[in-house]
Amino acid sequence: MRQEKTNKRLGVIDIGSNSIRMMVFDHGGKAQPFCNVKKFLRTTRLGHGVDASGNLAASSIARSIDALVEFKQIADDEGVAEIYAFGTSAMRDAGNAKDLTEPVRRKTGLAIDIVDGDTEARYGFYGVSSCFPGNILIVDIGGGSTELISGSRAAGIVWDKSLNIGAVRDTEKFIREDPPHQSSLQNLEAHVQGQAVVLFQSHALPSDTKLVGIGGTNTTLSAIHQHMTTYDETKIHMSTLSIKDVAQIQNQLAACDLDARKKIEGLPPRRADIIVAGCTILSAVMRSAGAEQMTVCGRDNMEGAAILHYGL
Known part of the structure; x- marks a missing residue:
């Protein structure tokens, strides 16, 4: 776990099977962990066809790359110091997830963390339980x-x-x-x-x-x-x-x-x-x-x- 960062603008990107979402926020310490929160969403349907084919569709990959490039530009404009991006069900089920992760890294510098189901559940729990x-x-x-x-x-x-x-x-x-x-x-x-x-x-x-x-x-x-x-x-x-x-x-x-x-x-x-x-x-x-x-x-x-x- 990283050291606590205060008075910094941070970002999180959730790359889901239906949509990609980004949250930008200021962290003001333990008392106010989420300040000035802004959220953005783009529907990309990354999971379309994954259950049948085992792979991400080219069209879904293209939409997702465009969304992530856009989000990185928004984050830069907002003065975000660091972004954590994670992928969920569609990316962990797909055999060709690198067809998304590699061009995204080249175009934006973002390294996508493909999380397992247990980690995704932990993220949801810690977000809600407070x-x-x-x-x-x-x-x-x-x-x-x-x-x-x-x-x-x-x-x-x-x-x-x-x-x-x-x-x-x-x-x-x-x-x-x-x-x-x-x-x-x-x-x-x-x-x-x-x-x-x-x-x-x-x-x-x-x-x-x-x-x-x-x-x-x-x-x-x-x-x-x-x-x-x-x-x-x-x-x-x-x-x-x-x-x-x-x-x-x-x-x-x-x-x-x-x-x-x-x-x-x-x-x-x-x-x-x-x-x-x-x-x-x-x-x-x-x-x-x-x-x-x-x-x-x-x-x-x-x-x-x-x-x-x-x-x-």
Whole structure:
């Protein structure tokens, strides 16, 4: 772990299967680790086709390189002293990840750290746990994987599991119709429950466990529930979704074709083609965990990566 840096502008880049995100912030010491936070997002669909082919697609690589070059320029303009970039599910599953890492290093100087599922889970936990005093179960539905992390601020991580289930991966695998057939959604939900039920049977959750959702799928579902015309992170952070809310949103989304989904308040058009799968995954996880409600947290693996990498 690095020595604590104070009064420096730092950056973190999360290279996910659906999008690439960057957080820029000032670190003012232990009392104020994240000041003047700015976040940026570009949808690149890096995970498209990885589950079927085992490789990153050339078009996805090109979009991701462009996004990272842009982010490096933004970071330079913002006066960022150091950037930590990490890749997750799509990059760790792909046999040709170097086709992205090598040109990015040449063009930007960024060295991408491809993290395993356990490390990704730790990043998510440390980003979230400061917001909750008791036992939590974090669900982070990404494009290519879903991270489940159980623990508490006092005990740390009790267990974590990275499942090869994600909004991009399982849209490609299960949903081939527009609007999706009910049978496709049932098959996807059964696929998720088949893994999640076994997991929760072998890892009993304390009775006071609070389900906490992080990541783009969960924040988007909260925005849809709140009928947001303009995204407001202050209203997303610590908002709640009941299992009935999730079911209602799932029914609304599944009844629409892609063009109609793009017009739903709170749903970014770039996410409209994968949100049905993401919502179905969340529904299956909530049912498998016996959770009636989820709290959405605005902090996630970017904050956790900053805490662990920079020693904040």
